Amino acid sequence: MAATTESVKADAAEAPLLNKTNLIAGFMLYLVFYSFIRWYEGVYGWSAGLDSFAPEFETYWMNMLYIEMVIEVLLFSAINGYLWKTRDRKVMSITPREELRRHFTHWTWLVMYGWAIYWGASYFTEQDGTWHQTIVRDTDFTPSHIIEFYLSYPIYIITGTASFMYAKTRLPTYQEGLHLMYLVAVVGPFMILPNVGLNEWGHTFWFMEELFVAPLHYGFVFFGWAALAVLGVVNTEVMSITKLLKKDLA
């Protein structure tokens, strides 16, 4: 009886398999942050974002660009550095329950990655289309680009690399080597950022008619396809999780 009480106490003290607080907090973090960003560009896009030679453009947009780039480099280094520094050096010896718990944490990272991809590749990218159809650009650093290319893309890159780093440093499943599709899923969308260079080079022929389906944009398309590689990650995860749960589900 005493032992049973002790084990119940141990169970109660044990961390839950899925930390729902982290999951909801992460989801809400991006939602609230991007809602604020959307409000900011709605107000200051029109009032300070039309003429890149105006002093208010420097105040509201270029300063934002400088600040976000510094913060992103710091965040990338801090998150990935922390995950690497605190890596599990005996990852192959963890218990099945701990492994399952880590899969849940890994999936919290993947949920964040999917959520970040939505904001970057869907919400802010198509939004850029309507901005350029409305406003004649006079700089590479238009308000929509400062949000899309230099904020939402780096955020999903940071989230994706952190997710990959978590899997590689804490899950036995990924100790076999480098998971090819995981690399594609993270590196492909990452390559959209360098492709911005090609895009801006092309648009330097100011004024160029703003056709969204112009071949100049096909680099984004090619790298966008890489998001499908998340299917390979899902397949690997399903096999691992099935192995962990199989006998208990039978």
Add this chain to the structure above:
Amino acid sequence: MSASQSAVRSRAEAVQASRTFDWMILFVVFTAILGGYHIHYMLTGGDWDFWTDWKDRRLWVTVAPIVAITFPAAAQACLWYRYRLPFGAVVSVLALMLGEWINRYMNFWGWTYFPVNFCFPSNLIPGAIVLDVVLMLSSSVTLTAVVGGLGFGLLFYPGNWPIIAPLHVPVEYNGMMMTLADLQGYHYVRTGTPEYIRMVEKGTLRTFGKDVAPVSAFFSGFVSIIIYFLWHFFGKWFSKTDFIADDAS
């Protein structure tokens, strides 16, 4: 069964863990496909999808299905062949259309003030249902490509007809005959307007010609068959679970 041998404490906990993973997987697949499919679609067929004056009877009918059948084919290649889930095409199209509708309302209207009845997205759902149903009934990639792919192209225009028809009625404006959709574009000049005039507004049969849409739809269907095959194999490749060995050197 000791705690060190099993990941869960009971069958109930195993079931709960499995269901929780299902929801997380669905969310990630949905949002990743949404992002990838949306950036692909907006940059290969986007201008035809953005504006009603680009939604003509020739190029819109031709381009949209050809570039839209890609991700549904790839998603089916994973979800059906690995899990027997018969909704790869529909889930892809639903993801795309959710992303589009949010954007058209929040940004096209909410930021740059184009009315929603000028910039609503195309409807791709009928073709996606046919793709999934043909695959589910036949379990054949060839039949799905040929019958489903052709259907995807052919059904696009009828699937959008009830929505676009009121905007294709003829109007006379300043002595010019045009469609109501063209008149919308006339009043909402965009930076892409020169391209629109060069690419879309030039076919003499385009505006009111009765035979143009079905001919374009058949052509689109034929090309969609080829694109389906291609993207089926892309989907297979993206579904791989291979590792590159750390000591590959």
